[in-house]
Amino acid sequence: MPPVMKVAVGLAVVFGALRLNGFDLLVDPVGWGLCSAGLAGLRRSADDAFGRARSCAVTLVCASLAVLLTTGTDSEHDLLLSAVGHVARPVSAAGGLLAVWLIADAVIRRIRPRGDVFGAVLLDVLRWAVVGLGAIGMLAGYGYAEESVVTVVGWFAALVALIVVLFRLAGRPFLLSPQEPLPSRAEPAGPAGAPSSEAP
Numbered sequence: 001m002p003p004v005m006k007v008a009v010g011l012a013v014v015f016g017a018l019r020l021n022g023f024d025l026l027v028d029p030v031g032w033g034l035c036s037a038g039l040a041g042l043r044r045s046a047d048d049a050f051g052r053a054r055s056c057a058v059t060l061v062c063a064s065l066a067v068l069l070t071t072g073t074d075s076e077h078d079l080l081l082s083a084v085g086h087v088a089r090p091v092s093a094a095g096g097l098l099a100v101w102l103i104a105d106a107v108i109r110r111i112r113p114r115g116d117v118f119g120a121v122l123l124d125v126l127r128w129a130v131v132g133l134g135a136i137g138m139l140a141g142y143g144y145a146e147e148s149v150v151t152v153v154g155w156f157a158a159l160v161a162l163i164v165v166l167f168r169l170a171g172r173p174f175l176l177s178p179q180e181p182l183p184s185r186a187e188p189a190g191p192a193g194a195p196s197s198e199a200p
Contacts, residue, residue, distance in 0.1 A: 006041075008163050011035065035103070052106070053106045097138075
């Protein structure tokens with residue numbers, strides 16, 4: 001699976017919801033782990049844009065795991081776990097938006113110099129929409145803003161569009177890891193009757 005496709009699948013797992021008896025089958029640590037694996041295949045150095053995005057994804061693996069382990073704990077008997085959960089939840093939520101921003105930024109920095117200006121502009125618009133509307137939703141969750149249906153629908157549509165764009169970019173040669181073979185291209189056929197350049 002190409003690295004960018006791993007990232008796109010990871011984001012779909014993180015922000016998607018598939019519940020069975022109240023349990024989310026698409027657990028966030030798995031999604032952030034996929035993002036981390038994909039970003040690791042794209043980074044050229046530890047401090048490049050993909051490296052920074054991967055560091056954020058790794059941090060979110062830990063934060064979302066803490067949220068998962070502290071969900072449903074009894075605050076009266078498990079004070080430590082409850083405190084960890086109270087800290088991990090906003091960190092996970094805010095970190096998720098930061099990760100989307102850093103992932104989109106890294107892809108933009110990679111594709112814009114290669115001439116894909118439209119894709120870069122589209123990703124830039126979508127990341128602003130996802131992070132901006134997501135921030136409003138976060139504030140609304142804590143009572144600091146008013147959440148509307150338009151905000152929720154707009155955020156979801158922008159997120160889906162961003163993931164679709166990442167899927168469509170997954171096969172670009174400059175977004176493949178160094179270990180992956182480049183897409184094969186058929187060599188142009190020479191004119192009819194032209195002598196072959198290969199040795200007999």
